[in-house]
Amino acid sequence: MKHLAFILLLITILGCKQNSKSEFIALKSDKSSKRERTELDKNILKYVKYKSDVLALINATVFDGKGNPANENQTLIIVNGYFQAIVKKSEIDLPKGATIIDLKGKTIIPGIVGVHNHLHIPRFPFVGETASKLYLASGVTTIQTCGSASPQQEIELSKRIEQGKFIGPNIITSGPYFTGKGGNPNMIIPRNENHIKDTIQYWTERGVRWFKVYRHTTPSDLKIIINEAHKRNAKVTGHLCSITFEQATNLGIDGIEHGLNSTSDFRKNKTMGICDGSREYMDELTINSKEVKQLQQLMIDNNVFLTSTLAIYEASVPNRAFAEERTLKVMSSFLKSQYRERRNDFDTQKSNDNIREKRLKRIMEFEHQFFKMGGTLTAGVDAGRHVVPGFGDQRNFELLKEAGLTTEEAIKVMTSNGAQILSKPEIGTIEKGKKADFVIIKGDVTENIRNVELVFKDGYGFDPKLILEEMDGKFGDE
Template sequence: MRKLFLILILFTNTVFIAQNSVSKPILIKNINLIDGTGGATQENISILIENGIFKKIDAYSNFQNLQNIQIIDGKDKTIIPGLVGVHNHLHIPGIPFLGETATKLYLAAGVTTIQTCGAASPYKELAIAEKIETGEAIGPNIIPSGPYITGEGGNQNMIIPKNENQLRDTIKFWAKKGVKWFKVYRNIEPEFLEIVIDEAHINNTKVTGHLCSITFKEASEMGIDAIEHGLNSVSDFRTNKKAGECSGSREYIDSLDLESIEVDKLLNKLIENKTVLTSTLSIYEASIPSRSFLDEKSAQIMSETFRENFKDLNTPLETNENSKTREKRLKRIMDFEYKFFKKGGILSAGVDAGRHILPGFGDQRNFLLLREAGFTTPEAIKIMTKNGATKLGRTDIGTIEIGKRADFVILDGDLINEKNTITKVEAIYKNGTSYNPEKLLRDLKGKFGDL
């Protein structure tokens, strides 16, 4: 009994040291607002939050009779919606479940909602989602996924369907457990993808895919809800590709004319079918030797053993042909996504954490890479907030608008004129409850990567 009491005390201290439950209304005055809609920044705006909801957005002079209210001075700061990361796993290669280390990292970086986009440990993922929902643990709102579904020749740790009945029963099983998304992987056969989409939609869940055997066009026409990784996983333009197989070569990644009629037709088809694309730029950048670096903040969070894997990462390298090739590919991936967005497509974003790219910090890096790709600051924020919510079918989050849930981030600085302000998280609010990023990160030092 004494041991249980001590565990409860430790848990209580861990949770409440990083969060502050505020019962009275909050007024954030004279702050720069990027609301997530893609519209221009609004300067010196004041925002009233009551009961976890945005109640009023106006000039400070239009707020009268302010009593029993917490006032926060937003001068020289920026407010954005909480980031909605929609390729934000709770695992990385070699570590099937990152638990509260990952969830706290996401939240500390300003990510208030995640779609995990495939689960390596689905039971644990569902359990931690429930703990966060009930306030027993700290982290973003988690939209949980089922196990990956692939095909013959695929990863043996994933579900490889045997027949239609087995596949439909599997989807029903996980949907009843609380899963909201299913992710199909590279070797999925066309007939099984059609079944996954059909049964998932019957059970009010959605489907995304890291594709190869099936083209973007084919999957979109089948009714898939989203596709991951953009140009890097397009198989529509592979040479010598066999129908329904993950085959053929990838010359297209270097040679495809992105202004061609064929590319326009594909993008138009995706837009027509409302197929969402998810950008994962930060993890691709991590594969470019000349661009890879380990920032000090990430190094402090890594365990000593895990950090050892990247001890030479910041050693200057000569730019070799591999780096040059991959650098050009990154630019082409960016151009593909930019073209899709500008044509009216729904582009969302997620970190796909791995290598030295950590949960949350990689989401912040995505913002910087979207800016590098040519997106304006309001466009990049829209991709990472409103469009993520659109992918999830959520209308209560993703923008700072009257009546929506008060998920937001206060940044210390002017994000429009200084893009690195995205890393200067001063406070995070989820459903009106505030979290201190410094305290969250302090608790995580030296823990990431421990089994």
């Protein structure tokens, strides 16, 4: 079948219009046209609406993921799961035998690349199988788990998905969290330097390429973690508190999570190396001040990325902490009861927590400024409370726009920037030679990123409705 598809494409190449000859010559020599994609098991194919080796998408509005404005009336040719051409319809003849999909009135964006997308939530150390389905149905085609409560289960699920035996995004796995004395006892609390080295060696030999440090990690331990991880071609990110952004940057950390909410550089009465000090800085700090910009510039100069997790912070703001109907539908009875208890507490107290609302706005301002200064801003859902995998990623897009990013910029943050920090150049943008991981949105993505019609991964077109109809009450029911 794949050889037939390639022959059909070559026939089309030979008979194409003169004004697109150079485009087709490039196509013919593109090695990606000869690539073969993973075959999917029958239990996965039941969610797939389009599985043709040769696809032609016409009349599409396309955001390429690079921060550029949308291109309208585009035709996209996909062969064996890779983009072969993205041009105006008038510039190309459609391959004979291709499956044609008319996308008039619809928008294409790259598949979302989430880089703080756990496969666990509080009280549930592994929700990978349900989370994976929710991620993919929402347009998330690649995730980095940013700390794991069950690393071996993550690795096994990642392999099953890669082999076409389970449905979900491509999973970039993480090792167990590192923390320090006084931290979560379920995390790695290093006994000594060898304990750190042995832990990193063990998990990198099993394919893990990311480690996350948590709030109580000491500067001396962080230095060892970074050095050892880098020796083994792995990266380190952190939810910081005991360590300042400045310290972590100077020690060589690759990324920092949660933005202003985990910045301890400006805490009053802080003990260096200890997670303490007041959080008044969240209310008093001038975001566009010289000291804040200097810190952000230091991160930028050292190629330290910043991950936005706006959706989970919003879930703690009383006048914003409302679960939408689709979220309640997929949540287990236990998670719904927890949500109703929190919501009842907010309502009973008649709380209008302006402090948290203002802090959310300041977190947004911090991230917007970092991005505009040239920093690499990424995003992830950090699922918890009533923020569920996938749906929360979509909410992040809306909140990034509320923070002041344009549609093009928000898409870039959530796609190509994520691919960049994951060292995955084959994904994150829509361009010739890249993997056909993308999302089709009904209407204008600017207005409704939640209106996902199809999710393509490796050129297979998954139907979100078929996935979600099986998810009622499943999330948090493991």
